[in-house]
Amino acid sequence: MSMYRQLWLAIILSTLLASIGSLLASTLSSRAYLNEQLRMKNADNATVLALSLSQKNIDAIELELVIAALFDSGHYTSISVSDPAGKEIIRRVAATEKNDVPDWFIRSFPIQSAPGQAQISSGWKQLGTVSLVTQSSFAYQTLWQSTKEMIATLALSGLIAGYLGTLILRRLRKPLRAVIEQASAMSERRFIVAPESKVPELRQLSTAMNSTVGLLKSMFAEEAERLEALRRQANTDPVSGLANRSHFMGQLHVMVEAEEAPPGSLIMLRLSHLAEINKQLGRNKVDALLKKIGSLLNTQANALPEGFAARLNGTDFALLFRQTEADTVTSTLLESICKELTEITDNPTAVFIGFGEFEFGIAPGALLSQVDGAVAAAEIGGISDIRKAAPLNIEQAPKSSDEWSKLIQRALEQQWVKLALFPVVDFDGKRIHTEAALRLMFGGEWFPAGRFLPIAERLGLTDKLDLAAVNLALDELARNSEVNDIAVNLSAQSIQNASFREQLRALLLSRPAISKRLWLEVPENGVFANLDAFRSFHADVGSSGCKLGLEHFGRQFDKINLLHDLKLDYVKVDGGFIRGIDINDANQAFVKGIGSIVHRMGLQIFAEGVSSAAELTTLSGLSINGVTGPAIGLATDTQSN
The missing domain is CATH 3.20.20.450 (EAL domain)
Structure with missing residues (x-):
């Protein structure tokens, strides 16, 4: 059985027990009160009747008429008069009166009406004893009516308690559900942070769970950072920040051998007189230049579909991407790199760029050879230039x-x-x-x-x-x-x-x-x-x-x-x-x-x-x-x- 059902069962049982206890206590208290009221009424009525008879010197017939008249009023269950020796002179007993009170209720909560007794006397002489019992049907009706009203009141209280219990359970259920979802996510290797509950005990649980999630996340983050550093060390040129030649060759094979992938372009660029610049300006400034060029190529690669930039050797760089319109890209690169070279040295320095297109089926070696040939063609003039390799399409020219x-x-x-x-x-x-x-x-x-x-x-x-x-x-x-x-x-x-x-x-x-x-x-x-x-x-x-x-x-x-x-x-x-x-x-x-x-x-x-x-x-x-x-x-x- 779920915790929510157990809580609901506890609320229902506690409300039911409280209602039954309250109802029983109220009914017994009312019955005791009615018993006492009937006892006092019997005593008062017997005293009044005895006093009335003591003031009259009546004979037996007149006494019987007075008792009969009083009994016929219907307020009494029994009236009797006995002489000083205890012998009954007159006795009147009423039949059981019918009312709307259920028999089971009368049997469960009987009302015992104690008889009221008083002495009839003339001066110091005792003439007899009068005893009477008042009708209890009205008391039963009163008790039954108050019990029904109490049941209705307790039922209404139970509904209100159930509603309040629902609100409380809802308030508890939301943070509990969040914690359960958080624990389930952890079992699935997903780490989510749950909002903290306003309930103090649940807040402690939420805080503990969130701390655990944070710890696990940090462990994964540390491991990921370590592996990312290892990846950069293995596949990145330390000076330019670009991929190294080994990683570039692996990526080139993947891109040209992917059957389901679209065609793309390869751009290669070569810096001239880099050794002379190094002698003139020193290694630190040249490294800064190479880092700047690497940043320019990375920025360009990030803006292109599946862009990938690499440094192939000291003077050669490459840019690989899934797009065949490379003319604009090469022009932008030439302009940006020439600007950087002009700012750092006055010596004549040129940038030679070659590019070509590829699609599935092209051998990586053939592609590199074609584009390298384009770079060599750009070098012939001795000034910064861009050349396009011969078409590399295998089967037929591109369609519109x-x-x-x-x-x-x-x-x-x-x-x-x-x-x-x-x-x-x-x-x-x-x-x-x-x-x-x-x-x-x-x-x-x-x-x-x-x-x-x-x-x-x-x-x-x-x-x-x-x-x-x-x-x-x-x-x-x-x-x-x-x-x-x-x-x-x-x-x-x-x-x-x-x-x-x-x-x-x-x-x-x-x-x-x-x-x-x-x-x-x-x-x-x-x-x-x-x-x-x-x-x-x-x-x-x-x-x-x-x-x-x-x-x-x-x-x-x-x-x-x-x-x-x-x-x-x-x-x-x-x-x-x-x-x-x-x-x-x-x-x-x-x-x-x-x-x-x-x-x-x-x-x-x-x-x-x-x-x-x-x-x-x-x-x-x-x-x-x-x-x-x-x-x-x-x-x-x-x-x-």
Whole structure:
């Protein structure tokens, strides 16, 4: 029995016992009072009657007439007169009088009316004794009426007490519920601070719980800060504050090998005469210059989709992002860096910038070679310049937005859609689930998601594509019992759409058994940039039983404290931290630390982009639940319509 029911039962029982006790005490008190009043009335009436008879010298017949007249008034139960020897001369007894008082009440609370007696005398001579008993029916009626009124009063008091008890319980229930929710959240590795109660005892409990939550949060924060420092040490150039070459190469592989990702651009820039500037101004000023350039590149990267800036060596820098219109970005960078160089030295110093575009299927080495060639072409003139690399599109030239829109809409209408499936396995080779990437057919050729997603996002079509992908995944799970769970990537743009969330919820609830085998994941940057939208998304689809997670996790590790309240089931570590992890001790410690933290939160953790057996072997000792990537298995396609 819950505590609230026990409290209610205690209130009801205590009120009932108090009411019964009050009613019984009141009734017995009233009965005693009525008994006393009847006794006094009997005595007074007997004295008055005896005094009246003593003043008259009446014979037996006249005495009988007087007694009969008094008895017939109906106020007495019995009247009797006896001589000095005790022999009854006259006796009148009334029949039992009927009234509205229940028999059970009369039996439960009998009224004993003591007879009133007085001596009849003539001078000093005693003539006899008169004895009378007054009718008690009126007393019973009075007692019964007062009892009913007392019951009504106590019932009203009980209702008022119940209402007041309800108010008190509500006042207690709110802080208790907050504490219970707080404790439940802690068991789910979520840490929330509850408002303190105004009730002193509950305030102490709330304060203690909040202190515990604060302590746990600080422990996680300290661990996160330690891992963030380790990540910076492993992947950051100490002078410029940008990513180092090793981390850049890992991120470059991830971005060009992501089938479902949109195309992007790579910008490389080179500073000339840096060694001469170093000799002229000294190391400290040059370090300040490099730090300023790093700040400019970081600012630019933060303003671009999936922007990533790095220092490749002493004079070379790179900027990687998901966008193909790089002309404006390069012009801004050239102007800003030239301004910084002019302010620090009078020597002729040039900035050479080369850039190129890429999409899924481009080899990282080929991309670097093309863009490096553009930088070299800019260097030939000896002055600051920008050059664009030769087109890197693989299959065909880019289409216009209108043409892509028509192609996407037609593919959806004709159901020219299918899924490419990639295995996610544990370290024993057992498949945990399967990742699904959407593909559309245009002109008889199947295109990966990266070719059409940018246009779809621009045109607001990602919700339709995501619904199509989820529907295909559910169909595949229903059709093929050998397939374990399937994970579908959702766009951050889609989960912000209330209509999409409602349609997705209806789709999942229409197939409840299969939905429990579905995993839905959203990119880390999309979740952290739209926390309220993700919480609404979780509230809408969480009841379906599907699992929710983050992909590309770790790029914004400083926001790991936000995971506590998202009610996730798993995360997938970004492939940029996995690439070459077998020779990167710092990244090994970082990934192991992530695994330790998320496991304490009750989440699973997977590694993306595993490309070699050496990486797989290293990951097996880093608290990872499973892995995916080129080293695990190639894609298989689902049946298409």
